[in-house]
Amino acid sequence: MESTLVNRKKLNPDGSPQERFGVRVRRLREARKWTQDELAARMGYSGRHISAIETANKPPTLPVARALDIAFGLEGTLDTFERQWNEIENGALVEGFPEYVGKEATAAEIRLFDVGLVPGPLQTSEYAAAVEAGNVKRGSITAEQATERVDYLIRRQAALVRPLPPMMIAVLDESCIRHCIGGLEVMERQLARLIEFAEQPNTSLHIAPFVMGELRPFNRSVNLLTLADRSVVAYVESQARGYLDREITSVAPLMRAYHQLQTEALSQAESVAVINQVRKGTS
Structure with missing residues (x-):
């Protein structure tokens, strides 16, 4: 039994990009017989964070995707979580x-x-951050997505x-x-x-x-x-x-x-x- 209280919400593997991300994390974790806490320890996160990712209650971030790639040994492959995160990120853009x-x-x-x-x-970075903060207040994006959008603008x-x-x-x-x-x-x-x-x-x-x-x-x-x-x-x-x-x-x-x-x-x-x-x- 997992030490973290697990929400066994049934996800649709053909659902949203965020749901597909969570389904894949759960599938790879269970294939290795790891608990959420065990995976979290390998990544430097909490078991509750992993639970929220798996159930699509929290959107993944780039650091989480990269930590998953390291934990599952996917770095340098063609099917990384970082690539999947990019699909989610671009999907949140217009x-x-x-x-x-x-x-x-x-x-x-x-x-x-x-x-x-x-x-x-x-735009200055603080102007861009203020624009995205307004989007967060209106509930159209999360705070993490706002940070990622500003980072995307800086790279642009x-x-x-x-x-x-x-x-x-x-x-x-x-x-x-x-x-x-x-x-x-x-x-x-x-x-x-x-x-x-x-x-x-x-x-x-x-x-x-x-x-x-x-x-x-x-x-x-x-x-x-x-x-x-x-x-x-x-x-x-x-x-x-x-x-x-x-x-x-x-x-x-x-x-x-x-x-x-x-x-x-x-x-x-x-x-x-x-x-x-x-x-x-x-x-």
């Missing part, structure tokens, strides 16, 4: 986003537009730092700089980060002011990538899902609309001036 980020990491040019929130590549940003960095053009709706995230101090540092971004030789920053009204062509996040072969892909995101589009017949109108947006938006000098004006209210 559909289509991981594929987009992979292409963004090698793109020659990146064009960003967003409403309400500063685009990910321009790091991939853009390379010997020949991409040309990055960002057009932000005015709401991005006026929507206070994380409190005044966090927002002040985020606005300062935008100024730093504008000062880089490979960047261009523009604010689309509220007075643009109906001339603003987009009402949601739009990203356009020019790849090394000069092909262009578009990523358009809503609240629940994203869509990566490679078809020139649909990408070309988005690129044309983006150029129109950039033309109607404030110049970089005007945009920096507006950001500094907003900063006076956060300091």
Whole structure:
């Protein structure tokens, strides 16, 4: 009998990625005739933690996945728990986003537009953490998933730092700089980060002011990538899902609309001036 009180909840091996993770942990543990406490001791966790993982009551983290791989001798194989964790993590992200980020990491040019929130590549880590903390409070993700999302963003940003960095053009709706995230101090540092971004030789920053009204062509996040072969892909995101589009017949109108947006938006000098004006209210 296991020393940890075991919840023998029957899991569906064909269920959610998190359920499949738990089913596999239980199957491999029982095949070795280990109790939850014995597996936990090998990993440096508690038996209750293992029970929660097996019953899908707690989402696995990357450190847990790696510890499981060590305990079960799966390191270096093609079927690690770390790989399975990545499937869960990507599943928690907006559909289509991981594929987009992979292409963004090698793109020659990146064009960003967003409403309400500063685009990910321009976010400070504390701004990103505040955004995810809001998601935790609303119950849409767990605290662990929030930490993992911020870590994912940091890795995404790091991939853009390379010997020949991409040309990055960002057009932000005015709401991005006026929507206070994380409190005044966090927002002040985020606005300062935008100024730093504008000062880089490979960047261009523009604010689309509220007075643009109906001339603003987009009402949601739009990203356009020019790849090394000069092909262009578009990523358009809503609240629940994203869509990566490679078809020139649909990408070309988005690129044309983006150029129109950039033309109607404030110049970089005007945009920096507006950001500094907003900063006076956060300091």
